[in-house]
Amino acid sequence: MSDIFDELQWRGLVAQTTDEAALRRALADGPVTVYCGFDPTAASLHIGHLVQLIILRHLQRSGHHVICLVGGSTGQIGDPRPTSERVLHTKEQTAEWVSSIQEQVRPFLRFDGDNPARMVNNLDWTQGISALDFLRDIGKHFRVNSMIKRDIVARRLESEQGISYTEFSYQLLQALDFLHLFREYDCTLQVGGNDQWGNLLSGVDLVHAAEGARVHAQTAPLITDAEGKKLGKSEGNALWLNPQLMSPYAFYQYWLNTEDAVVIDRLKVFTEITPEELPEVERQVAEEPFRRAAQRRLAHEVTTLVHGPDATASVEAASAALFGKGDVSALDAQTLRDALAELPGGRRNRGRRSSTCWWPPGWPTAATAPAGCWGRAASR
Numbered sequence: 001m002s003d004i005f006d007e008l009q010w011r012g013l014v015a016q017t018t019d020e021a022a023l024r025r026a027l028a029d030g031p032v033t034v035y036c037g038f039d040p041t042a043a044s045l046h047i048g049h050l051v052q053l054i055i056l057r058h059l060q061r062s063g064h065h066v067i068c069l070v071g072g073s074t075g076q077i078g079d080p081r082p083t084s085e086r087v088l089h090t091k092e093q094t095a096e097w098v099s100s101i102q103e104q105v106r107p108f109l110r111f112d113g114d115n116p117a118r119m120v121n122n123l124d125w126t127q128g129i130s131a132l133d134f135l136r137d138i139g140k141h142f143r144v145n146s147m148i149k150r151d152i153v154a155r156r157l158e159s160e161q162g163i164s165y166t167e168f169s170y171q172l173l174q175a176l177d178f179l180h181l182f183r184e185y186d187c188t189l190q191v192g193g194n195d196q197w198g199n200l201l202s203g204v205d206l207v208h209a210a211e212g213a214r215v216h217a218q219t220a221p222l223i224t225d226a227e228g229k230k231l232g233k234s235e236g237n238a239l240w241l242n243p244q245l246m247s248p249y250a251f252y253q254y255w256l257n258t259e260d261a262v263v264i265d266r267l268k269v270f271t272e273i274t275p276e277e278l279p280e281v282e283r284q285v286a287e288e289p290f291r292r293a294a295q296r297r298l299a300h301e302v303t304t305l306v307h308g309p310d311a312t313a314s315v316e317a318a319s320a321a322l323f324g325k326g327d328v329s330a331l332d333a334q335t336l337r338d339a340l341a342e343l344p345g346g347r348r349n350r351g352r353r354s355s356t357c358w359w360p361p362g363w364p365t366a367a368t369a370p371a372g373c374w375g376r377a378a379s380r
């Protein structure tokens with residue numbers, strides 16, 4: 001597909017845009033500088049961030065200039081959640097997470113060669129601003145009247161606990177980022193998850209108020225499961241990209257367990273599948289769902305994207321060995337320990353129903369796994 005906006009739309013990566021026709025034109029006319037921000041509120045990024053990284057990859061691949069922002073300042077304030085006030089982490093902790101998230105983002109984008117991506121930290125331009133200057137120069141452009149109408153703020157205002165002034169101010173900081181990046185790098189597009197729409201509009205409005213320019217915002221749909229629950233959050237545990245927080249084996253299994261009803265959507269979002277390849281995959285899902293070819297492709301590609309080809313090969317070898325289709329003794333021990341933990345009755349699943357997971361008939365359990373192959377005795 002030659003038109004990047006068409007492609008993003010085909011992949012299901014576009015939820016809202018400020019002015020679709022204008023954005024299409026800008027993207028078609030020449031390189032646009034786009035940014036996306038990631039807050040260091042944990043040691044690792046999760047699946048929601050992966051969608052944004054994939055969008056940035058597509059944009060960079062099609063020649064646009066990409067800026068990846070890690071929020072050293074916004075991470076200290078906390079984007080309000082619809083439910084409750086966040087606990088503040090120490091500045092040291094936040095700084096540590098800035099580094100780990102910067103490292104985590106690097107493999108997804110190209111930071112060398114021509115058209116390299118740029119990594120920025122908003123602490124660099126906010127820490128020197130005095131509170132007085134901030135209130136005079138930035139605050140004056142905002143109307144509290146419209147700030148309190150933003151969905152999340154409105155919900156928090158209704159809650160018993162309310163919302164702190166700290167979190168209420170968050171949207172000004174994110175807007176200031178867009179203004180700074182517009183001034184510094186001619187950045188005219190900000191992308192984010194659909195829950196970021198309000199923050200994105202604040203930036204668009206600020207750039208217009210301060211510089212008289214029209215910039216763009218685009219959100220991606222939040223990925224949910226077949227029941228509409230946020231992806232990976234169904235049991236309170238996010239799908240982490242950091243292998244220390246979620247093993248590549250567990251990550252791969254998660255994708256392998258994708259329901260038939262959503263697997264095509266997932267392939268479009270998370271892999272590089274093309275419209276030409278789609279009919280055959282759709283046929284496989286409809287006619288031979290038991291083969292799970294679509295799920296296998298999804299699990300293979302996403303795990304390779306996030307953990308690399310070697311980790312994916314280990315995980316696939318471990319899966320095959322569980323079916324007795326491979327030499328277990330040749331496998332890497334850590335992957336096998338991870339695999340055992342994930343089996344029904346395994347460490348991670350003890351006392352937990354695995355009804356949400358798809359276990360093929362005859363799939364081994366921790367109790368029936370071949371003895372002595374992956375330290376079964378040691379882990380029980």
Ligand SMILES: N[C@@H](Cc1ccc(O)cc1)C(=O)O
Nearest residue numbers: 037038039071074079174177
């Ligand atoms: N608010 C965004 C992160 C972000 C931070 C600063 C920005 O300028 C942009 C985005 C989030 O919570 O996901």
